[in-house]
Amino acid sequence: MLNKTTLFIILFGAILSIKAQDCTYSIQGRVLDHGTQFPLCHVNILVNEQSKGTSTDEQGNFHIGNLCAGEFHVLFSHIGCQQKKIHLNLDKDTTLSINLSHTTSFLGTIDLDAERNHAQNHSQVSINRKSIEDNPTKNISGLIENETGVHLIKNGSGISKPVVHGLYGNRLTIINNGIVQSGQQWGSDHGPEIDPFSSNKITVIKGTSAIKYGGGNLGSVLLIESKKILPEPHLHGQINYAYESNGRGNNLNIQLEKHASNLAWRINGTLKKSGDKKSSSYFLNNTGSNEANFSVQLEKSWNDQLFIDFYGSSFNTQLGVLRGAHIGNLTDLEEALIRDIPFYTETKFSYDIDAPKQKVSHHLAKIDATYIINDEQQVQLILGVQSNHRKEYDVRRSGRSDIPALSLLQNTFNSEIKYSYELKQNWKLRMGNQTIITDNTNQPETGILPLIPDYISVKSGLYTTLSRRKNQQHFNLGVRYDNEQQKIANISTGFPKKIIRHQNNYDNISLLASYKFNLSKKQTLSINTGFASRNPGINELFSNGVHQGVSSFEEGNVNLNTEKAIKNTFEYQWLPNTNFTFNALLYHQYFKDYIFLKPQDEMKLTIRGAFPFYRYEQTNASISGIDLSTQFTLAHSLFGKLKYSYLHGEDITNKKPLVYTPPNSLYWSLKYQRNHSIKLSKNTSAEALEIEINNKIVFKQNNLLEEQDFTAPPNTYSLFGMRASTRLTFPEYQISCFAKVENLFNTPYRDYLNKQRYFSDDIGISISLGMNFKF
Amino acid sequence: MKTKKSLLTSLALAALIFSSCEKDNPVIPNEEELITTVKYTLTPTEGEAVTLSFIDLDGDGAGEPTKNQVTLKANQTYTGSLELLNESETPAESITEEIEEESEEHQFFFESELVSFEYKDNDADGDPVGLNTLLTTGEAGTGTIKITLRHEPNKSAEGVSSGNITNAGGETDIEVTFNIHVE
Numbered sequence: 001m002l003n004k005t006t007l008f009i010i011l012f013g014a015i016l017s018i019k020a021q022d023c024t025y026s027i028q029g030r031v032l033d034h035g036t037q038f039p040l041c042h043v044n045i046l047v048n049e050q051s052k053g054t055s056t057d058e059q060g061n062f063h064i065g066n067l068c069a070g071e072f073h074v075l076f077s078h079i080g081c082q083q084k085k086i087h088l089n090l091d092k093d094t095t096l097s098i099n100l101s102h103t104t105s106f107l108g109t110i111d112l113d114a115e116r117n118h119a120q121n122h123s124q125v126s127i128n129r130k131s132i133e134d135n136p137t138k139n140i141s142g143l144i145e146n147e148t149g150v151h152l153i154k155n156g157s158g159i160s161k162p163v164v165h166g167l168y169g170n171r172l173t174i175i176n177n178g179i180v181q182s183g184q185q186w187g188s189d190h191g192p193e194i195d196p197f198s199s200n201k202i203t204v205i206k207g208t209s210a211i212k213y214g215g216g217n218l219g220s221v222l223l224i225e226s227k228k229i230l231p232e233p234h235l236h237g238q239i240n241y242a243y244e245s246n247g248r249g250n251n252l253n254i255q256l257e258k259h260a261s262n263l264a265w266r267i268n269g270t271l272k273k274s275g276d277k278k279s280s281s282y283f284l285n286n287t288g289s290n291e292a293n294f295s296v297q298l299e300k301s302w303n304d305q306l307f308i309d310f311y312g313s314s315f316n317t318q319l320g321v322l323r324g325a326h327i328g329n330l331t332d333l334e335e336a337l338i339r340d341i342p343f344y345t346e347t348k349f350s351y352d353i354d355a356p357k358q359k360v361s362h363h364l365a366k367i368d369a370t371y372i373i374n375d376e377q378q379v380q381l382i383l384g385v386q387s388n389h390r391k392e393y394d395v396r397r398s399g400r401s402d403i404p405a406l407s408l409l410q411n412t413f414n415s416e417i418k419y420s421y422e423l424k425q426n427w428k429l430r431m432g433n434q435t436i437i438t439d440n441t442n443q444p445e446t447g448i449l450p451l452i453p454d455y456i457s458v459k460s461g462l463y464t465t466l467s468r469r470k471n472q473q474h475f476n477l478g479v480r481y482d483n484e485q486q487k488i489a490n491i492s493t494g495f496p497k498k499i500i501r502h503q504n505n506y507d508n509i510s511l512l513a514s515y516k517f518n519l520s521k522k523q524t525l526s527i528n529t530g531f532a533s534r535n536p537g538i539n540e541l542f543s544n545g546v547h548q549g550v551s552s553f554e555e556g557n558v559n560l561n562t563e564k565a566i567k568n569t570f571e572y573q574w575l576p577n578t579n580f581t582f583n584a585l586l587y588h589q590y591f592k593d594y595i596f597l598k599p600q601d602e603m604k605l606t607i608r609g610a611f612p613f614y615r616y617e618q619t620n621a622s623i624s625g626i627d628l629s630t631q632f633t634l635a636h637s638l639f640g641k642l643k644y645s646y647l648h649g650e651d652i653t654n655k656k657p658l659v660y661t662p663p664n665s666l667y668w669s670l671k672y673q674r675n676h677s678i679k680l681s682k683n684t685s686a687e688a689l690e691i692e693i694n695n696k697i698v699f700k701q702n703n704l705l706e707e708q709d710f711t712a713p714p715n716t717y718s719l720f721g722m723r724a725s726t727r728l729t730f731p732e733y734q735i736s737c738f739a740k741v742e743n744l745f746n747t748p749y750r751d752y753l754n755k756q757r758y759f760s761d762d763i764g765i766s767i768s769l770g771m772n773f774k775f
Numbered sequence: 776m777k778t779k780k781s782l783l784t785s786l787a788l789a790a791l792i793f794s795s796c797e798k799d800n801p802v803i804p805n806e807e808e809l810i811t812t813v814k815y816t817l818t819p820t821e822g823e824a825v826t827l828s829f830i831d832l833d834g835d836g837a838g839e840p841t842k843n844q845v846t847l848k849a850n851q852t853y854t855g856s857l858e859l860l861n862e863s864e865t866p867a868e869s870i871t872e873e874i875e876e877e878s879e880e881h882q883f884f885f886e887s888e889l890v891s892f893e894y895k896d897n898d899a900d901g902d903p904v905g906l907n908t909l910l911t912t913g914e915a916g917t918g919t920i921k922i923t924l925r926h927e928p929n930k931s932a933e934g935v936s937s938g939n940i941t942n943a944g945g946e947t948d949i950e951v952t953f954n955i956h957v958e
Binding site: 326327328329331332335343344395396398400439441442444446447448449454455456488489494495499501544545546553605606607608609 | 798799801805806807808810813833835870873876877880925926927945947948949950951
């Protein structure tokens with residue numbers, strides 16, 4: 001249970017006495033598990049510069065005496081936890097209260113944002129920095145893949161999109177460092193353009209508490225956060241490198257940070273390159289990818305009252321799409337469906353990326369100013385700009401494969417003002433306003449009629465929440481109002497072409513109520529209910545033409561109404577002791593006017609043949625499910641995890657299953673952790689030796705009628721994985737190494753939510769080796 | 776506080792200005808790659824030539840395509856010549872030339888119950904293209920001719936050079952079916 005951990009440290013030093021002599025000071029304190037508030041024993045504590053150390057007792061207490069005055073670092077490490085350094089300037093005896101927060105998948109954890117003292121009472125799972133460093137080959141979606149209630153929609157191996165409780169794309173908001181991520185999120189083959197290395201924590205909020213986040217989501221939110229720069233005056237940094245055998249991928253990341261007296265800064269750079277992936281028996285041609293990212297974070301504060309942060313990032317990627325998945329019409333698709341090995345499969349590996357491919361760049365800059373008015377009140381202003389340029393290339397005639405077939409530039413301006421007020425008797429009031437201005441323009445270079453039109457959208461929202469936390473009871477009420485205006489300039493599809501203008505104005509209301517309380521000392525119950533609405537997406541209103549990937553003719557519908565949803569969640573947590581945890585989350589979401597692509601009775605005839613015809617229509621639908629997870633200690637050093645996600649989607653009006661809902665899945669892992677470090681020399685030791693075996697089973701999606709897809713959903717598959725890691729600690733630096741095998745038995749499989757399943761198997765065995773150097 | 780207020784005001788103002796302005800007219804792309812028209816001209820050894828044509832001026836748009844039906848003579852030999860056009864442009868652009876320039880990457884396939892086909896042209900590798908063909912009709916009857924253009928087919932796969940589409944692969948650029956009558 002301890003492998004996915006963050007150290008979350010709250011420091012409140014207390015002066016015990018002031019002494020004049022050197023080397024007579026002490027530090028003492030207590031270490032607690034943040035999630036359970038149980039004391040943590042055997043936490044190793046080391047004062048680096050003075051070679052003094054101890055470990056916590058059964059009550060989590062520690063004491064180190066005879067310390068000399070001056071600046072030094074204190075290291076805290078616990079089984080499976082990421083080692084954490086605190087910088088101290090010791091001139092008095094000091095008491096430290098340390099919270100080690102095991103942000104395992106289901107122990108409720110605390111936001112790293114300004115509201116850190118207010119535990120959230122909605123269901124969420126988090127991935128911490130250690131998981132990001134342990135999986136340097138994964139993209140942002142891949143990192144949360146094994147969490148309960150989370151699935152991925154993929155297009156091949158490189159492009160993936162998160163799905164939370166069955167919702168994705170426009171129905172799921174992604175908040176990147178406090179800003180709603182812009183871009184063409186509607187596309188199921190458009191992955192979020194975020195470098196996981198530039199973040200420290202990825203949180204999936206599965207409840208209904210998305211009131212304070214804009215973006216028009218229907219409940220769930222994906223939060224990507226980078227942490228505050230530690231008050232550490234020396235230059236620190238890390239280098240990550242990993243090699244992945246499948247695709248022969250190389251991944252390099254460098255991060256540097258320093259909390260200088262006048263400015264704290266952190267820079268981060270990532271380079272990735274990989275070639276053709278391989279299924280269990282053949283190469284998947286043209287599935288390579290390149291990535292180059294950079295980010296910079298600056299922080300400055302005045303009198304502990306005004307805090308100004310700057311964050312800028314640039315994400316640039318090029319992604320190949322399986323050549324054999326590029327088809328012209330339904331005949332081609334039908335031929336592909338009966339083939340064992342896709343067309344264009346070659347016997348040799350290549351790093352080349354040709355059409356079909358995607359080239360996407362996303363740049364973000366934001367300024368965040370927090371002003372603490374007094375102990376009760378604070379106000380925060382966030383301003384951000386984003387620029388997203390997506391180019392997609394098809395195989396075309398006469399050298400036009402080098403000209404994008406889709407080229408969309410989206411510029412976004414975000415502003416947000418937040419205010420919070422600690423009222424009497426533990427009440428807390430929060431208010432905020434968000435404005436998002438989006439300017440979306442097709443670049444005329446394509447020579448093809450655009451898939452979605454040019455538009456400007458102005459969306460402005462106001463929210464307020466009232467919460468109270470007292471006696472282990474947590475209560476929260478919220479209301480939000482949004483207005484969205486869209487101005488669209490569309491090119492008609494008829495002949496001759498003309499420009500048709502549309503104007504849409506939407507008003508949306510969101511409501512939320514949640515209550516969390518302790519059934520007993522070790523059992524918690526949390527109930528959430530929320531109402532939210534989502535305006536029809538531009539693609540749902542205006543798309544008109546052949547969707548190449550699945551060769552269907554899709555027609556938008558300008559008469560679509562706002563989609564409305566009520567979501568109820570019911571979460572039970574049982575933490576009887578540190579050796580066992582259990583969490584169950586039940587949810588039900590009812591949609592009125594759920595927007596979906598409905599197959600029409602006719603076929604659409606074009607010069608390329610007849611295409612199945614789909615039109616965006618609305619229905620009433622429901623999605624319900626259960627997320628179960630448990631963690632347990634089997635023996636002294638053996639830890640287990642078990643997770644299960646069940647989801648059922650139904651089109652209530654038409655009495656049919658909802659298409660494209662995630663299949664049920666089961667995940668388990670067993671991990672051996674060596675509790676004690678091995679001394680290699682006086683100052684060097686090997687720590688945190690871990691060996692893990694894991695297994696993921698994805699069941700066949702049986703909730704689907706034969707007529708709802710081109711082919712039957714893929715069968716149940718089971719993938720095994722293994723990993724081993726250790727950490728070498730030297731006085732000035734540490735080196736972590738890992739070896740990992742995915743799809744251990746090279747099992748051929750296809751996944752229901754992977755669009756490439758019509759054409760090829762998913763990826764086969766892959767071995768990764770990685771190293772992390774930290775100083 | 777004062778600066779905050781003025782900042783708020785200017786933000787609100789910016790939003791207002793933005794919301795009152797219209798999106799610029801989009802540039803209507805020059806769809807030079809579009810194929811709107813397929814013409815298959817069949818010339819008998821003696822007598823009048825007939826032309827099968829399929830026209831869809833708005834490409835994948837909402838308008839229905841138009842196509843005609845022809846009558847062929849039984850047990851007759853015709854030379855077939857294909858022409859592809861983009862008639863959404865004025866003057867109409869010849870796509871046939873693009874196919875000729877990239878003949879190694881293209882091949883037409885012909886399927887019919889009433890007519891047999893023979894390729895009468897080659898690309899640089901000596902493989903058939905199908906812009907020029909020889910047709911031989913059989914007994915009288917009613918049926919169809921299906922013409923398919925594949926981009927980047929595997930011309931060396933089994934049966935492909937003799938006109939069998941089964942192993943060709945590639946993407947379909949054109950797939951049109953004409954009703955014919957042989958008498």
